[in-house]
Amino acid sequence: MQxxxxxxxxxxxxxxxxxxxxxxxLCLAIGACLSEMSPEKQQNLFTAGQSLGLAxxxxxxxxxLWSDDESQPIDFLNKKKLFHVLSDIEKGEPKQKRLxxxxxxxxxxxxxxxxxxxxxxxxxxxKEESENLIKILQKDAYSxxxxxxxxxxxxxxxxxxxx
Numbered sequence: 001m002q003x004x005x006x007x008x009x010x011x012x013x014x015x016x017x018x019x020x021x022x023x024x025x026l027c028l029a030i031g032a033c034l035s036e037m038s039p040e041k042q043q044n045l046f047t048a049g050q051s052l053g054l055a056x057x058x059x060x061x062x063x064x065l066w067s068d069d070e071s072q073p074i075d076f077l078n079k080k081k082l083f084h085v086l087s088d089i090e091k092g093e094p095k096q097k098r099l100x101x102x103x104x105x106x107x108x109x110x111x112x113x114x115x116x117x118x119x120x121x122x123x124x125x126x127k128e129e130s131e132n133l134i135k136i137l138q139k140d141a142y143s144x145x146x147x148x149x150x151x152x153x154x155x156x157x158x159x160x161x162x163x
Contacts, residue, residue: 007081007086009087016054016058017051022050025045025049025050025053026049027049028048028145048144052138052141055141058083059134065114077111079104085100085104085121088120088124103116142158
């Protein structure tokens, strides 16, 4: 997903669920297995973990683009395809796609390129859409975990760990 701009949000979602999401999901599923929960509950917890991993990755991308910390946008400067950029490429007008391409096809990205991408993302509203998606993913996942485990304290502990 690094060099071309031909990646999609579907590929990003799949990659996030397979990486970060699978780690969280596996931890939840192992706990369910050790607690002798049904295979269905184990699978549901794994899936909830994948959703939490996806939400974490999208939040990380938001932090990359909007943090005041000078060291934060390192993935952007290394041309990582952030969720917002991929979303903008999919739904943007040709002019906006061209502007993103101009930034990403430069040999070396500079910090002032970040402001150009922020402007495009702001114009298209993908930051707000991403923040809403994170809320939905987290709400659904934590509701599923709560329903399966019946434990408020476990859900709170998990939320604190994943901040």
